[in-house]
Amino acid sequence: MKILVLGAGVVGTxxxxxxxxxxxxVTVIERHEAAARGTSQSNAGLVSPGDATAWASPAALKTFLRALWNHDLGIKVRLRLDPYFYTWSLRFLRECTVKRLRANTDIKLRLALHSRECINQLSEDTGIQYDERKKGILYFFRSQKSLDTGTDNYRYLGEHGLPIEIVGRERLVELEPGLAGVKEKIAGGVYSPIDQTGDSK
Structure with a gap:
């Protein structure tokens, strides 16, 4: 079968x-002068099953509502007369329950673990290099409240197949010495040893 792929970024290639x-x-078409000059150029390059908690949650519901009038948050919500916006918003809000959070997180974690296996196998089979670092990722929290919420989510991931380590300040500095000067401003963190990083370009 002849197949056309639009975009020579990470996903397209x-x-x-x-x-x-x-x-x-297969034919790949790219509108830029070289590969990975669109979305992949600005991507973080994380291979992170540790970040598999679904975004739609009771906490996200509060953030969504606050974003209606507080434009300094990480998300932007602007009300406008667009039926698709309201349809999407209702669908999103229906996912903001604990039950749906867990169900969506289960799916996202399975997909993230599978994707990690795929990229490692692809790298091994092709010899492609992308400045990969397989040293895990450290997620840290500035407040006790965010740490408590975060560790609850990470414990759930840990119960469903993700190796994790919940760490205090001293262990944080041991894992990342660069945090030594600011460790008193950090409540704690979670270390996901199988997470990876790389260059998506």
Whole structure:
């Protein structure tokens, strides 16, 4: 089968690779002068099952409502007469229950763990290098409240297949010496040893 893939970023090139490996004739079209100059150029390059907690949650519901009048938050919500916006908002709000949070997190974690296996296998099979670092990722929290909420979510991930370590200040500095000068401003953190980083370009 002849297949056209639009975009030569991380997703497009990976899709093309797997399609070609499956025996298809694949053409990749990229509007920029080189690969990975769109979304992938600005991406963080994290391979992070530790970040698999679903975003839609009771806490996100509060943030969503606050964003209606506080434009300094990480998300922006602007009311406008757009039926698609209201349809999407209602669908999002229906996902902001503890039950849906857990169900969506289960799916997201399975997908994240599978994706990690895929990228490592792809790297091994092709020899492609992307400045990968397989040293884990450290998630830290500035307040006790955010630490308590965060560790609850991470414990749930840990119960469902993600290796994690909940750490105090001293262990934080041991894992990341660069935090030594600010450790008193950090309540604690979570270390996900199987998380990875790389360059998405």
């Amino acid at each position: 990976a899709a093309a690779y797997y399609l070609a490996k499956d025996g298809h004739e």
